[in-house]
Amino acid sequence: MVKRLLSGNEAVARGAWEAGARVGSGYPGTPSTEIMETFATYPGVYAEWAPNEKVAMEVAIGAAYAGRRAFCTMKHVGVNVAADALFFGAMTGIEKGLVYISADDPSMHSSQNEQDNRQYARFARIPCLDPADSQEAKDFMKAAFEISEQYDTPVLLRLTTRVCHTSTPVDLDAQHEHDLAPIQYPRNPAKYCMLPANARKRHVVIEHRLDELAQFAEVTPLNRVEQRSSEIGIITGGIAYQYAREVFPDASVLKLGMVYPLPVKLVKDFARSVKKLIVLEELDPFIEQQVRLLGVELFQPQNLSSPKRADQKSIFPVFGELNTSIVRASAVEAGLIAGEAEPVPEIALGDLPPRPPTLCAGCPHRSTFYILSKLKVPVNGDIGCYTLGIAPPLNAMHTVGCMGASISVAHGAAVAGDAERHVAVIGDSTFFHTGIPALINVVYNQSNVITVIMDNRITGMTGHQQNPGTGKTLQNKPSVQLNIETLVRACGIEHVKTIEGYDVKAIESTLKEWMKMDEPAVLITREECALLPSARKRWTPLQVVEEKCNGCTACFRIGCPAILKSSKMDEKYNRPLAEIDPFLCTGCEICAQVCPRDAILFRSQLARPLTEG
């Protein structure tokens, strides 16, 4: 058998392919993105980026109705967008296997909130699988399709960042043989048309389905007991299993691969077999609460005062991702294990300069944020690379919530009578995602919100995915390029202007002019993301003319990582001159435009080496 090192995401894609999945639809979102990107490269499959997660889930449901194994991928918050579809898919069931994939992001490495999407499985009455490494990610994906078909239900495969983005060795198998004969599309309104009369009957069906799934949970190899010492017994699932094994090498473990519904008998039997029973899970007390509901007694930590809340987690933190040191510290505090005899000595680092993520050198969003910061207007932001406009020295964003919220939050301020003029900033892909209905609302309900659509010709933050504006599909087929100007006009916006992303002066004059009128307007700033291969070809580092620079700091204030403080000082003012890092500078010329002393040369002013052709 071939063993390959695969990330959890690559393993899920491999599992989907081995299981004979034909259709995948998703919306990019960390940490889920690579699943669909990888699946798209397998032969004989259809994979797409949908404009948002709700659409992606509905596409997968539609394909499963049509008799093809299908799945959808999204990050945890994407499931909120797709929740409407999640519930109706759970109600109707399917013709062929259907898997919903939610990639949760404990610790919010790249997210706006922390949520435990195992809760969605219980909420929508569907089974939930929670793998602990890449091998399981692949195996569970295949099992999910089997369960889906056997019980006529969508299955939630819940991943977390540390499973998605950890690579572990995986055994590769051949592709499952599947029947590709055309099927008769179902004409079964009692099952597939969720009118109240049908839906009431289906709710009864899905509750019975859960009973059967709980029976299945007792016998499936997805759940297993590892019997070691009877002193401590741990119920765990997902990535937390790894921490359990490392911190408690001698403990017995009930390892739940299927975390919903729980195997009642297995849990009770396991509880009886050990002296101290604990639950080790990341985020919510999802398993712990259900175990308590069974009346099973859990170990009482010595440090636990009377519970402040009924849904309190007893030993381990409810926020952030776990690791072995957090698990160990919590276990020591609870009196479960002894503290380490020789703790690692702490060291003093002093105040280190922080290195937060920042807009890249050459980022075309920088110019707009520079102007917005200068205009001192309230800016309602959105989700994407441009969220980094919030960072100093630009400080040009005042609210950020969820995908598409910029325009509606700005509209809310306007209709509330806020005295200041609001500007909403939103990226191209986010505009397609959920920005359009919000813009229609601005027009229909007549507020004066100015929207800046920052069109960098790609979905940036998640690592360059195609979208409806780029002219290419996920599987690299040429497609239409949605015309944002036409779309915005069709929404009813009259003042629409497109400006090149780097054109500082034009952005400033347009925004200033629009501030004077009391009508909604849309500015489209267009420039390729500087990290795209086509843009990289044009990179030309600029230069500072030291004789002209007097260290006035104007260029420092655009917050470009390529502009450094030189060790050379201006003699008159005794302040450092500007210097440009030739490895980082792309030659976007924003700094050259803001320099009041023409001390930064534009591309056209650079001396060209003679060898260049």
Place this chain on the structure above:
Amino acid sequence: MEKKKLDATEKPVRFFLVGVGGQGTILASDVLAEVGLKCGYDVKKAEIHGMSQRGGSVVSNVVWARQVFSPIISVGEADVLIAFEKLEALRFLPFLQPGGLLLVNDYSIAPVTVSAGVALYPKDDALYSQLRQRSQSQTWVKGVELADSLGSAKAANVVLLGSLSALISGDADVWLEAVLQRVPAKFADLNKKAFEAGRAVVMEK
């Protein structure tokens, strides 16, 4: 200088890699994971994608062992800390175990907080003595300079891998094979030279 032999058959060997988004930290950890597999170990490699890659600090963990459980390395657990940027070496120093091996790319990238003038970048001697809190055996390599002289500063990560292979007495052929598996074929020659240059500077010491 003394070379360390790291054997993961008895207990796990943990590599903590740090750098700044875009420096090739992920490629380097891919190679390290591949080397572990080639040596017959179980391997896990954990990294973070997304927002942090936009010029922020990036961290990647590689663990070799007979059987690896946790993919993430806790404070004081790393056997080796490899920093592709000097300041990041110090930022993540607590993760190195006392007496662990420290490999530093002698290269600085000013965080925006420094270029904007709200913070100061520590000086080399201060960095060096701070780093001694955890390890007496630090190796600084001019990875960017060396790689640039060979054709592309981007191969600095591979220079460092070459140095690491020498520091832990790795079999050069195994390492080089893993490097060449992971880089585009058209840059094979450059990366081979970069690896060898990195290995040579440590061998000479």
